[in-house]
Amino acid sequence: MFNKDKVNLRRKSNRMYMTILGGVFLGLAFFLTSGFVFEEKVEVLSSPVNEDIKVSSTENVVINRWIYDPKTGQMEVIIDTGHLKNEYDTIDFEAFQRSDGSEVDTEVVFQYEDHYVVRLEGLSTDYTQVALDLIGTKEVPEEEEAEEEQSGRSILRTLYADYREVEEASIEERESGEYISYTTDLIIEGIRENIQTVEEDIKDLKADSKDAEERIASLREDKVYQTDEEKLQTDNDINALEVKKNETAKEIERLKMDLERFDDKIQKTEQREREQLLETTD
Incomplete structure (x- = not known):
């Protein structure tokens, strides 16, 4: 069973x-x-804000601000193109999104001297990264264009925004005067951030210089009890510290000059704003 x-x-x-x-x-x-x-694991690809971005051996551009408005699906980029207008007849922008590789509508909604406010529209809700091409165009005579087999249009630099890094904020419609003040505020904000960084660098360098002084004093005291051979090595160490201390002092002076230059730039930027605002009210 x-x-x-x-x-x-x-x-x-x-x-x-x-x-x-x-x-x-x-x-x-x-x-x-x-x-x-x-x-797919996509690496973060994001251009720095308020930092020099090299375009050529002599020219840089600066992104003053790059924001994304999730409510409207728009982006707004404020770019300081430096002196590129001196080299190119026109500056244009084209944008593409990584999600599907499609081109994004771009419009320069305001231009304030070398600063451009660029609006990007038509982004996918699931966009991951956006590439913004900075394009310079030079007028090339037809005969030269035919000989060189190229036009005067070239991509100077591609700037990037990443959904994990880009600032999210509301994009507002502004009048010309408001854009002037808005752009000026961003420029000055960036300058003040640079000032803060330089001041911190100076503070660190002064601390290094003080440490070197204390180390030199300590080494000189040690020489009293050293042999001739040890004294020779100590003198070499002291000389090296003296050289470093002098180099630090020069670097501090250079940074102080940068601070003066930044202060002067703020004053000129504010003066330029006042002049531009007066022109818009005339």
């Missing part, structure tokens, strides 16, 4: 194994169909 207890136990074990096996298959199916395993 069959042992009923053994049969029931075997059936329970089979059910347990089938349950576990079913769970494994369901989990595997989820990962394979969800795309979780194969999701």
